[in-house]
Amino acid sequence: MLRYLPLSVFALAVASGFMTTTVEREVHTKVIDSGINIHETHASASLLGQFRTSISSWLWLRTDLYLHNGVEMRPLTDQEVDQGRQAATSADDFLREGLTVIPGAERDFRGVFGDIERSTHAYKNMEGHTHNSPLRAMPLYRLMTWIEPTFEEGWRTGGAVLGMGADAGRADQAIAFLTEGLTANPQSLMILNQLGFTWAVRKRDFPRAIVYFERARSTAKQAKNLSEPDKESLLDVYRWLTLLYRETDQPDKQAAIAAEGLKVFPGDVVLMGKAAGIHEDHGHETHGHQQRP
Amino acid sequence: MNKFMVWRALARGVILEAIRRKDLWVVAILGFIIVCSAGALGFFGMSGLESFAKDLATTVLGGFSTILAIVTTGRLLPEETRNRTLYPLVARPISRFDLLFGKLLGGIAVSWLSFLMLCLMTGAALAMFGVRFELIMLQYVLLKMLGLVVVCSVTLMLSTVMTPSAAITMSFVILFGSAMLSRGLLMAYSTASPSVAPFFQIVNASLPQVSLFDIGGRAANANWGLVPLWVVATLAIYMACYSAAMLAISWAKFRRQAL
Numbered sequence: 212m213l214r215y216l217p218l219s220v221f222a223l224a225v226a227s228g229f230m231t232t233t234v235e236r237e238v239h240t241k242v243i244d245s246g247i248n249i250h251e252t253h254a255s256a257s258l259l260g261q262f263r264t265s266i267s268s269w270l271w272l273r274t275d276l277y278l279h280n281g282v283e284m285r286p287l288t289d290q291e292v293d294q295g296r297q298a299a300t301s302a303d304d305f306l307r308e309g310l311t312v313i314p315g316a317e318r319d320f321r322g323v324f325g326d327i328e329r330s331t332h333a334y335k336n337m338e339g340h341t342h343n344s345p346l347r348a349m350p351l352y353r354l355m356t357w358i359e360p361t362f363e364e365g366w367r368t369g370g371a372v373l374g375m376g377a378d379a380g381r382a383d384q385a386i387a388f389l390t391e392g393l394t395a396n397p398q399s400l401m402i403l404n405q406l407g408f409t410w411a412v413r414k415r416d417f418p419r420a421i422v423y424f425e426r427a428r429s430t431a432k433q434a435k436n437l438s439e440p441d442k443e444s445l446l447d448v449y450r451w452l453t454l455l456y457r458e459t460d461q462p463d464k465q466a467a468i469a470a471e472g473l474k475v476f477p478g479d480v481v482l483m484g485k486a487a488g489i490h491e492d493h494g495h496e497t498h499g500h501q502q503r504p
Numbered sequence: 505m506n507k508f509m510v511w512r513a514l515a516r517g518v519i520l521e522a523i524r525r526k527d528l529w530v531v532a533i534l535g536f537i538i539v540c541s542a543g544a545l546g547f548f549g550m551s552g553l554e555s556f557a558k559d560l561a562t563t564v565l566g567g568f569s570t571i572l573a574i575v576t577t578g579r580l581l582p583e584e585t586r587n588r589t590l591y592p593l594v595a596r597p598i599s600r601f602d603l604l605f606g607k608l609l610g611g612i613a614v615s616w617l618s619f620l621m622l623c624l625m626t627g628a629a630l631a632m633f634g635v636r637f638e639l640i641m642l643q644y645v646l647l648k649m650l651g652l653v654v655v656c657s658v659t660l661m662l663s664t665v666m667t668p669s670a671a672i673t674m675s676f677v678i679l680f681g682s683a684m685l686s687r688g689l690l691m692a693y694s695t696a697s698p699s700v701a702p703f704f705q706i707v708n709a710s711l712p713q714v715s716l717f718d719i720g721g722r723a724a725n726a727n728w729g730l731v732p733l734w735v736v737a738t739l740a741i742y743m744a745c746y747s748a749a750m751l752a753i754s755w756a757k758f759r760r761q762a763l
Contacts, residue, residue: 277555281725290695312687320693320701321686321708323738324716330735331647333721333728350553 267359274348274368279340281333283312299337311337345372356392364440366392367401374409382413398434400444403427407451417455424452428468446472450481510598511606518610519617522576531618534568535625539632554635555725561626562644562720569619570714573652574675576618577611577659581758582668600759604660608751611656616649640730644723647736650743651717655679657750658712664757683715712746 276283286309287298298309313334319325328334352369356362366389374385389406396402403423411420427448431437437445449472456465472482522528538561581604584590593603623645631637658679662671689704696704717739722728 273556273559276559277725280727281555281559281721283721285691288691288695294695296694314690314694318694319690320704321690322705324708324713327716327735327738331716331719331722331731331739333725347553347555351556 267355267362267365270351270355270358271362271365274345274351277348277351278342278345279337280343282335282337282340283333284309284337285312286310300339311335346375349373353388356395360392360395363392363396363399363401366396366399367405370402370405370409374413379413382409385409385413398430400427400431400437400441400448403430404444404447404451407448411451411455417459421452421455421459424448424455428452446476446479449476449479453482507602510602511609514603514606515610515613518580518607519613522614522617527572527576527614528618528621531568531572531621535622538564538622538626539629554633557630557633557635558641559720559724561630562718562724565619565622565626566648566718566720568622569615569648569652570655570679571676572618573611573615573655574659574672574679576614577608577656578663578672578675579668580607580611580660581663582671601755604664604751604754604758608656608660608747611660612653615652615656619649619652620645638723640719640723640728643731643736644719647717647719647731647739650739651714653743653747654712654714654717654750657747657754661750661754664754664761679712679714682711682713685711686713686715713742717743 284299287296291310296310299311311334313328313332314325315336316325316329321328349369349372352365352372356365356369359365370385370389370392373388374382386406386409389402389409392402393399393406403426407420407423407427410416410423414420427444431441431445431448434441449468452468453465453472456462456468469482473479476482541560581590584593584607594600627637655675659671659675662674662678665671666674686708689708693701693704719731722731
């Protein structure tokens with residue numbers, strides 16, 4: 212009987228291994244978006260470099276680094292903001308993106324050590340800087356979402372990067388990628404929003420886009436608490452829905468969605484504009500001057 | 505026996521001991537992990553991912569080689585004392601400085617050997633994916649080897665003033681944390697008054713600047729040129745001065761140490 216003991220123990224080990232899949236969702240918790248963005252919002256996070264617990268988060272931070280060809284950036288500290296310092300602007304979108312982690316010679320107390328660091332590390336003056344193509348980082352998005360399937364931001368940004376450009380085939384790839392992400396995160400407003408956007412803008416298939424935006428809307432209604440990124444996605448969902456119902460000539464639904472959106476996001480200028488547009492359109496209709504895009 | 509022969513014999517002893525203890529097997533296993541990880545990376549497609557592959561390679565190389573250098577050098581003297589093999593050594597007509605210097609040379613040789621072995625395996629993994637060799641990679645290897653000298657000398661100094669475990673732990677903290685502290689000083693200085701600059705300079709200069717020897721960021725990303733020669737020469741001088749200072753502190757402690 213003892214002869215079979217090692218085999219039995221091994222079988223037990225394998226069985227317990229299968230059992231772990233049932234607790235995986237609980238143990239392997241969702242990547243918190245606010246944690247991911249800490250490098251973009253908190254200058255002190257630059258001190259820790261990219262020492263993070265999650266490989267996906269590390270890969271996420273690397274994509275930003277490759278976008279800047281290796282030059283590490285950091286946001287301004289509160290004191291720097293108070294002193295009126297300005298962040299470097301990008302030439303692509305004129306957004307102020309922060310300062311280089313390695314300071315320029317004029318702000319470096321280290322003398323020759325500073326000169327050496329600027330010569331041995333990836334450093335350049337980033338005022339009016341350009342970016343590398345985000346497509347170069349696409350395999351990283353695949354890798355990070357494979358390692359961490361609950362990493363919604365990775366799916367969303369990867370989908371956006373894949374869908375860039377006029378190539379229709381790329382839009383299909385983006386949809387396939389995002390659909391895979393949606394299978395792993397069926398309640399994700401972020402992914403649903405990006406899928407809707409891709410169908411609407413890249414594929415110009417408005418009814419399909421509406422399906423995803425409506426699914427996001429009903430998911431949000433059932434959710435108890437929405438995170439900040441989810442709230443941002445939901446705002447986009449309401450904006451897109453009002454626009455798409457206008458494009459598909461459904462003014463009643465457009466009005467209802469705009470009103471509902473304004474209840475959730477009171478004072479949103481875009482939704483208010485869309486709501487005002489409905490009344491304007493109706494006014495025109497009354498006078499027989501229908502103006503539809 | 506002239507000094508050079510003494511130092512060579514001591515360094516050779518350290519290398520043989522590392523081989524006997526199968527330390528280099530660790531390097532081989534780490535190399536195997538690198539190659540396997542690279543294979544996994546290839547699964548996701550390497551097109552456009554050369555920067556990431558090189559970045560990963562330099563990060564892994566930098567981390568593993570520093571860890572190996574610290575662990576190897578940190579136990580050189582304590583193990584000799586614990587195994588009582590230090591007594592026959594000091595009974596010979598060699599000074600304690602010779603003993604320290606020979607051991608340091610041995611530690612550096614083992615660290616370099618491990619680093620070069622890792623470089624070969626990483627190079628093979630990169631070549632597998634068709635990553636083009638660039639001259640800056642050679643410069644990376646050279647500067648990293650100079651940086652490992654600083655790592656070994658700091659660890660040896662700490663091992664003469666602390667217990668082996670404390671010395672290794674402190675070496676990790678100082679050598680991996682110095683870049684972070686330096687960065688913190690820079691951020692603090694950006695809003696500080698210029699009058700405090702000397703204080704920042706003294707604190708910064710007393711830290712081992714090992715991160716300056718790591719040009720992985722330039723080697724990994726495209727279109728960065730070679731590091732100028734004056735920088736390489738300055739780093740070589742810095743390495744010599746800082747290591748000499750660490751050796752002098754070690755000797756000052758070790759020569760008065762009762763065995």
